Amino acid sequence: MDTKRGSYQWIWRWHFYAGILFAPFLLVLAITGGVYLFKAEIEHKLYEDWYDVTPKSEAMPASHLISAVQAQYPDAAVTRYRSGESAERSTEIGIMDEGVSKTVFVDPYTMQVIGTLQDDDRIMNKLEDIHGELMAGTIGDRLVELAACWAIILLVTGVYLWWPRKKKNSLSGVLLPRLSKGRRTLVRDLHAVPAVWISAGMFFLIMTGLPWSGFWGTQVQNMATNSGEGYPPAIWVGDAPLSEVKAEEIADVGWAAENLPVPTSVQTEYIPITIDDAVAVTEERGIKPGFDLYIPQDEAGVFTVSAFPAKAEDEVTMYMDQYSGAVLADYRYDDYGPAGKAIAMGITLHKGSQFGLINKLIGLAVCIGMVLVIISGLLLWRTRRHGLPERPGTRVAKGVIVLMIVLGLLFPLAGASMILVWVLDLVIKQVKGGRAA
Amino acid sequence: MKKTWVLAGSLLLAGCSLDPDAAQKYVTEEKLKAVIEVSGDRIQVETFPDADVAVFFWQDGEQSKPLAVIEEAEGVFTADQLMSEDGIYFVKADIQTDGQHIMPTKKVVIGDVVEAEVDKPAANVESHH
Numbered sequence: 001m002d003t004k005r006g007s008y009q010w011i012w013r014w015h016f017y018a019g020i021l022f023a024p025f026l027l028v029l030a031i032t033g034g035v036y037l038f039k040a041e042i043e044h045k046l047y048e049d050w051y052d053v054t055p056k057s058e059a060m061p062a063s064h065l066i067s068a069v070q071a072q073y074p075d076a077a078v079t080r081y082r083s084g085e086s087a088e089r090s091t092e093i094g095i096m097d098e099g100v101s102k103t104v105f106v107d108p109y110t111m112q113v114i115g116t117l118q119d120d121d122r123i124m125n126k127l128e129d130i131h132g133e134l135m136a137g138t139i140g141d142r143l144v145e146l147a148a149c150w151a152i153i154l155l156v157t158g159v160y161l162w163w164p165r166k167k168k169n170s171l172s173g174v175l176l177p178r179l180s181k182g183r184r185t186l187v188r189d190l191h192a193v194p195a196v197w198i199s200a201g202m203f204f205l206i207m208t209g210l211p212w213s214g215f216w217g218t219q220v221q222n223m224a225t226n227s228g229e230g231y232p233p234a235i236w237v238g239d240a241p242l243s244e245v246k247a248e249e250i251a252d253v254g255w256a257a258e259n260l261p262v263p264t265s266v267q268t269e270y271i272p273i274t275i276d277d278a279v280a281v282t283e284e285r286g287i288k289p290g291f292d293l294y295i296p297q298d299e300a301g302v303f304t305v306s307a308f309p310a311k312a313e314d315e316v317t318m319y320m321d322q323y324s325g326a327v328l329a330d331y332r333y334d335d336y337g338p339a340g341k342a343i344a345m346g347i348t349l350h351k352g353s354q355f356g357l358i359n360k361l362i363g364l365a366v367c368i369g370m371v372l373v374i375i376s377g378l379l380l381w382r383t384r385r386h387g388l389p390e391r392p393g394t395r396v397a398k399g400v401i402v403l404m405i406v407l408g409l410l411f412p413l414a415g416a417s418m419i420l421v422w423v424l425d426l427v428i429k430q431v432k433g434g435r436a437a
Numbered sequence: 438m439k440k441t442w443v444l445a446g447s448l449l450l451a452g453c454s455l456d457p458d459a460a461q462k463y464v465t466e467e468k469l470k471a472v473i474e475v476s477g478d479r480i481q482v483e484t485f486p487d488a489d490v491a492v493f494f495w496q497d498g499e500q501s502k503p504l505a506v507i508e509e510a511e512g513v514f515t516a517d518q519l520m521s522e523d524g525i526y527f528v529k530a531d532i533q534t535d536g537q538h539i540m541p542t543k544k545v546v547i548g549d550v551v552e553a554e555v556d557k558p559a560a561n562v563e564s565h566h
Contacts, residue, residue: 222455228462238455244470267546268475271527277540284538324539327466335464 006394008161013389015157017421018150019377025134025147027374032131033205034367037352037360039124040310046123047105049115055087056109062091062275062293068111069093069104076102078295081275083108085290085309090114094292138214142413145213148206149414153407155203162192184383191376194369201366208346215413221343229337231344234329235317241328242300243321246270272296273325278303281325287316296322310353312344391429467536473528473543478519480504482530486512489533494518497525523548 035042044051062081070078073095080094080103090105105114119125126135133140164174172178175196177189195202211217221237224230234240278293282305291307303320318330336344345354352360408415471484482490492514495501504516520526529542 225459226456228459232463233455233459238459266475268473268543270473271542271544273540273542281538321539324469324471324541326469326537326539329460329466331463337463 004397006392007397007400009389009392009394010396010400011157011160013392015154015161016381016389018154018157020381022147022150022154023374023378025143026151027371028134029131029144029147030367030370030374032127034364034371036124036127036131037363037367039127039351040353043122043124047117050105050117051090052088053084053090053107053109053114059083059087059091059108060111062279064111065091065106065108066093066275068106068113069095072113073097073104077297079297080295081279081293082291083279083289085288094119094294132212133214141214145210145215145217146413146417148210148213149216149407149411150417151202151206152411153414155199155206156403156407158192158195159199162196187376187379187383191373191380194376195373198366198369198373201362202370205350205363205366208343208350211343211346216411224337224339224343227337227339229339231336231340232317232329232331234319235331240302240304241319243296243302243323245299246323270323272322273303273320277325278320281320281327282318285318285327285330287318288314291316302328310348310356312341312348312354315344391425467534469532469534469537469539471530471532471539471541473530473541475520475528475543475545478517480516480518480528481509482506482514482516482532484512484514484530484532485534487534488512490514491531492516493527493529493531495527497527501527501529520545520547523550525550 062083066078066081070076076095076097078093079096079101080092082092082094084090091108093104093106095102095104101119103117103119105116106112107114129135132144134143136143162174173181173185173189173193175193177193178185211220218237221230225233225237231237275293275295282291282293283289287305287307290309291305294304294306296302301322303322305316305318305320307314307316309315313333315333316331319328320326321328333341333344348354349359350363352363404418408418469485469488471482474481474483480492480494482492484490490506490508492504492506493501494504494516504518506514506516509515514530518528524547526545526547527542528545529540531540532538
């Protein structure tokens with residue numbers, strides 16, 4: 001009984017400190033994520049004037065539209081071509097203009113440039129940047145990953161703390177909040193009860209978001225790809241294939257027929273295929289408009305076709321040799337290994353696009369629930385008058401230690417931070433102990 | 438128990454880097470290559486024997502035209518085209534098999550053509566159809 005009580009104290013202490021420390025991060029993730037679910041709807045509203053075009057008889061080929069853009073931006077490098085997924089959608093041409101990445105919207109029927117947007121100015125890109133790395137690059141990415149890992153620890157410890165210890169017939173305080181048992185009970189129930197309701201959803205969002213993270217995600221992706229069960233290489237991890245560059249020398253006398261006027265020199269070289277041919281090859285392979293076609297920027301580069309639409313089953317990543325148009329790799333959802341399929345499906349479910357509105361609404365409900373749980377958790381702290389829990393006198397139960405080690409090994413970044421906390425705790429104990437003696 | 442930990446640990450460490458041959462574990466594309474040789478009035482395309490081969494020819498700034506192609510030997514296709522004037526010409530081989538469709542294009546510069554014209558960046562956006 002004593003160890004049980006001791007375990008409870010220890011786990012409660014972990015839950016308490018981890019919760020306070022990571023509450024701000026998780027709050028940011030929940031709010032930005034909740035808004036980001038509606039990216040498509042928000043962007044369509046924001047960029048309506050640039051997205052919508054009136055369909056006319058026939059759309060112009062990519063080369064003409066790019067020429068129209070180049071006339072306006074003569075010094076910019078053209079990096080991307082994206083035809084509209086429907087007849088009413090404008091064509092996007094991506095350019096690099098003096099080191100700034102921009103999207104030019106063109107009417108594919110009239111070749112008119114409708115508008116230009118700096119990619120960094122896209123509000124949804126900023127939101128994604130906050131959600132993924134707190135706008136702080138690698139450090140931010142690791143912090144988000146750490147917060148996500150600790151959120152799992154918070155979930156596991158939270159469920160343990162919530163688990164009804166006495167056999168009760170009533171669901172009050174378990175699955176229903178007790179509204180008339182005083183302020184403290186109310187706040188506790190407004191924390192624990194909704195948390196349990198959304199725990200499965202939170203766990204799902206964390207686990208589907210983690211494959212994106214820079215440290216854990218990259219490791220897991222590498223492992224899955226290496227085993228043949230994950231994504232094929234170069235979709236998330238690994239480099240794209242290269243175009244085969246053939247060096248051609250100048251042939252001074254390569255001419256067979258002697259009675260022909262012999263030219264002074266003949267020089268031959270393979271030239272890149274046209275963008276129209278690249279689009280034709282892509283469409284021959286059954287890829288529907290709405291894909292991004294990235295244009296090679298150096299002599300060994302490839303044409304890359306990339307489409308990540310709402311449903312995971314429609315994903316495409318394809319590479320084409322820029323000199324011959326040969327398809328070097330063409331990966332579809334069906335070509336992913338089982339782990340790759342699971343991660344891909346997880347991503348579209350996480351983003352709320354896989355099953356449309358209902359998917360987004362469920363995601364939103366979990367996000368709102370998370371905000372509520374975080375705020376009520378912080379309120380609980382306030383009811384303690386911001387006091388901090390003491391170090392329990394009992395030893396930690398073996399089961400708890402094993403659980404922590406397992407979690408620490410599965411999520412090494414969280415594991416490293418746990419060791420740090422443990423050392424800190426020991427030092428504080430020593431210092432305090434020393435003072436007492 | 439110990440073995441499990443060792444296995445788990447080595448998995449974690451092994452997961453760090455991507456196997457450069459990992460692509461072999463996934464679907465791969467048929468390799469289709471072609472070599473275009475231009476000499477005298479002869480254009481030769483060497484490629485996969487069963488491929489459908491069409492050859493197009495045009496002088497810079499003009500319309501492309503298809504050439505008559507003969508399969509001279511297994512996978513060796515030839516066409517005749519006179520290029521007597523100094524200038525820039527293009528030869529495009531359109532090659533199709535069941536799994537691939539490639540269209541290598543060769544630029545042929547004959548005689549003394551002004552350098553600037555030759556060095557013009559290979560046109561991604563030119564359309565010769």
